[in-house]
Amino acid sequence: MNLLLGALAAFGRPVLILCRGTGRLALFAFEGLSHLVRPPFHVRRFAAALIEMAYFSLPVVALTAIFTGMVLALQSYTGFSRFAAQSAVASVVVLSMTRELGPVLAGLMVAGRVGAATAAEIGTMRVTDQIDALSTLSTDPMKYLVAPRLLAGIIALPLLVVVADILGVLGGFIVSTASLGFNAVTYLHNTFNYLETMDVVSGLVKAAVFGFLIALMGCYNGNASRGGAQGVGAATTAAVVSASILILAFDYVLTQLFFAR
Amino acid sequence: MSAAAPKIRVRSLAKSFGEKRVLDGVDLDVPAGTSLVVIGGSGSGKSVLIKCILGLIEPDAGTIEIDGENVLALGQEARRAIAARIGMLFQNSALFDSLPVWENVTFGLLARRRIRRAEARVKAGEILGQVGLAASAGELFPAELSGGMQKRVALARAIAATPEMLFFDEPTTGLDPIMGAVIDGLIQDCVKRLGSTAVAITHDMASARRIGDNAAMLYGGRIVWEGPAASLLESGNALVDQFTHGRREGPIRMELRA
Ligand SMILES: Nc1ncnc2c1ncn2[C@@H]1O[C@H](COP(=O)(O)OP(=O)(O)OP(=O)(O)O)[C@@H](O)[C@H]1O
Ligand SMILES: [Mg+2]
DSSP states (O other), rough: OOOHHHHHHHHHHHHHHHHHHHHHHHHHHHHOOOOOOOOOHHHHHHHHHHIIIITHHHHHHHHHHHHHHHHHHHHHHHHHHHGGGGGGHHHHHHHIIIIIIHHHHHHHHHHIIHHHHHHHHHHHHTTTTHHHHHHHHHHOOOIIIIHHHHHHHHHHHHHHHHHHHHHHHHHHHHHHTTOOOHHHHHHHHHHHOOHOOOOOOOOHHHHHHHHHHHHHHHHHHHTOOOOOHHHHHHHHHHHHHHHHHHHHHHHHHHHHHHHHH | SSSSOOOEEEEEEEEETTTTEEEEEEEEOOOOOOEEEEEEEEESSHHHHHHHHHTTTSSSSEEEEEEEEEEGSSHHHHHHHHHHEEEEEEEEEOOOOOSSSHHHHHHHHHTTTSHHHHHHHHHHHHHHHHTTTGGGGSOOOOSSHHHHHHHHHHHHHHHTTTSSEEEEEEETTTTTTTHHHHHHHHHHHHHHOOOOOOEEEOOOOOHHHHSSSSSEEEETTTTEEEEEEGGGGGGGOOHHHHHHHTTTSSOOOOOOOO
């Protein structure tokens, strides 16, 4: 009997901790979002966060997208030529980019770049009492630090994904026409022929969700950090890891929602 | 003492971190328009005490009344409104390192929309002057300042909005004696001229007697002595005596283990 109880307790404790953590995170997210509809708004903070997230992530996302498009073209060409189905290369590239790889890769790159920076900045502010200082200066930390970043994430990632989609297709186009011997006009025709609005829109919706998750995990982990530089380091790692895992998990859920019949 | 309710009234305040009881029944009154100096050994819970009053740390038990209203029973919005009436100088300054000094100093004024951004630099220059800094320091970032200068900027930020209550966590630690005296004068001035109610934590006895009307000593999680700040050195209390005279022998055993 005791053994059974012990086993149950050993199983129950992590479950409880997980539930409590999820609950806290949900409350945090809800509070942050609620400030987006309650004035005053920190427009300046939002602009700064948007520039940081969108503009300064451009080079990383652009490079990732262009190389991914190039590799996709090569790989699908070698695969499909076995079945004499080379003409599918163009649509494989554009569909993979818009539906999956654009949002997911941009999300993962931005999670590494911005998620980490956000967690480090907010974490340092937490352990040096700067967040406490905000509330003694008539400023709600959730409104000032978290809400603008959440909104910036929701807007920045779709913008980046538009760029990633275009550059990914361009990468595939360059490889296909320059080294695989495709005709440029046919390739472009094949690219756009099979592309539907839903493919692009679903990718952009995914991107908005990923951007929100990145900002949320950065802010949440930063805000929860305790005890000096080590705590901030741990928070940074947690922010990147949790954002990356959530991106992949939500990617599955959203794909299921959009395309499963 | 007047019959009016004190500005700040603390009753049986308790706070533990894990097993460690930091505050264990603190009772404290601060009448309006007076200043109280809190002394006590390192790690005795002075910072925790004023963070509780500010609403930054949630106490385990007890009441905190400001103007006769129990703060702990209020909702979030109301508590935020009270926190906005308090100016606080944090022990480690807690300046916003992503903002230049002038924006740090006028942060509270800008947040309350009492001034416009265009006027903020000039206003910051005025307030910086009061704490003995040149207006040009406003263009620097906190990381470019010495520790003592950071402290003075933090003081400027705390008094900028002329709040009705002012909390200072070791305002003169890290300053040279002359600047320490200047800051003490400034604090006295805020209390006398603006009618603010002040609570200051300090380890400096000269400073304590300059800025405090009253003094209280925190030891073992309680207030063990309260009296006029002028009588700190001849309090007749063995604990206070040992502390103010810095004797190694006496009733206080320093906990060298945290
Ligand atoms: N957030 C916290 N978590 C855990 N323990 C804490 C926390 N804040 C304070 N403590 C503990 O509470 C005790 C009192 O801390 P406090 O900062 O109030 O000391 P203090 O009286 O201000 O000392 P000093 O004069 O050195 O500033 C310390 O032992 C500290 O370890
Ligand atoms: Mg302290």
